[in-house]
Amino acid sequence: MKKLFASLTLLLASAGAAYAADNKILVAVFSRADENYSVGIIEKGNTMVLAEMIAEKTGGELFEIKPAKPYPKDYKTTTEIAKREQNENARPALLNDKDISGYDTIFLGYPNWWGDMPMIIYTFLESHDFSGKTVIPFCTHGGSGLSGTEGTLRRRLSKSRLMKGLAMSGTTAQNNRDETRERVNEWLDGLGF
Numbered sequence: 001m002k003k004l005f006a007s008l009t010l011l012l013a014s015a016g017a018a019y020a021a022d023n024k025i026l027v028a029v030f031s032r033a034d035e036n037y038s039v040g041i042i043e044k045g046n047t048m049v050l051a052e053m054i055a056e057k058t059g060g061e062l063f064e065i066k067p068a069k070p071y072p073k074d075y076k077t078t079t080e081i082a083k084r085e086q087n088e089n090a091r092p093a094l095l096n097d098k099d100i101s102g103y104d105t106i107f108l109g110y111p112n113w114w115g116d117m118p119m120i121i122y123t124f125l126e127s128h129d130f131s132g133k134t135v136i137p138f139c140t141h142g143g144s145g146l147s148g149t150e151g152t153l154r155r156r157l158s159k160s161r162l163m164k165g166l167a168m169s170g171t172t173a174q175n176n177r178d179e180t181r182e183r184v185n186e187w188l189d190g191l192g193f
């Protein structure tokens with residue numbers, strides 16, 4: 001009886017581990033360097049800082065979503081272009097793409113742009129079949145958090161399993177790597193990674 005209980009416990013423990021070793025993970029991220037909100041001119045985008053930490057901790061593969069036409073280096077012009085793209089419900093072309101079919105879990109990272117995901121994220125979403133995959137959003141922002149983007153993703157990816165996203169201030173991500181890592185790790189631990 002004792003033996004049966006022990007093996008049952010073991011079985012349950014392994015079933016309870018949220019992610020098996022063969023869970024293939026992709027960390028897909030769009031992030032913009034250069035002049036940015038409240039951080040000056042940066043070499044690495046704020047969301048990219050998070051993406052690298054996530055890839056490192058989960059063993060996931062990092063994929064940078066890049067627009068065919070790069071955004072300008074200055075912040076203000078970028079905000080104007082982004083606003084126009086949002087108003088026009090544009091789908092900016094991808095410079096590169098990734099076959100996501102072999103991945104079970106996709107972390108999807110983006111900055112909050114005008115209370116939404118940058119339109120290139122919509123291009124990426126519509127270019128792939130996310131059915132049956134686990135999708136986990138993360139974003140950096142200047143105060144608005146994830147805005148409504150988790151809900152938008154839930155509606156758009158109705159055949160995926162959406163998990164709790166992470167929102168982090170872009171300034172924290174850029175200027176306080178220790179705090180950022182701590183919060184990223186805490187979030188990932190909570191998700192079972």
Ligand SMILES: Cc1cc2nc3c(=O)[nH]c(=O)nc-3n(C[C@H](O)[C@H](O)[C@H](O)COP(=O)(O)O)c2cc1C
Pocket residue numbers: 030031032033036037044045046047048075078079080082083110111112113114115116140141142143144145169170171
């Ligand atoms: C085009 C644009 C629009 C933005 N709109 C918002 C916004 O609506 N709310 C917000 O909190 N931050 C906004 N921000 C600030 C960014 O979300 C923040 O700087 C973020 O960390 C940038 O991430 P990245 O360096 O990975 O691109 C905006 C920034 C840009 C460039």
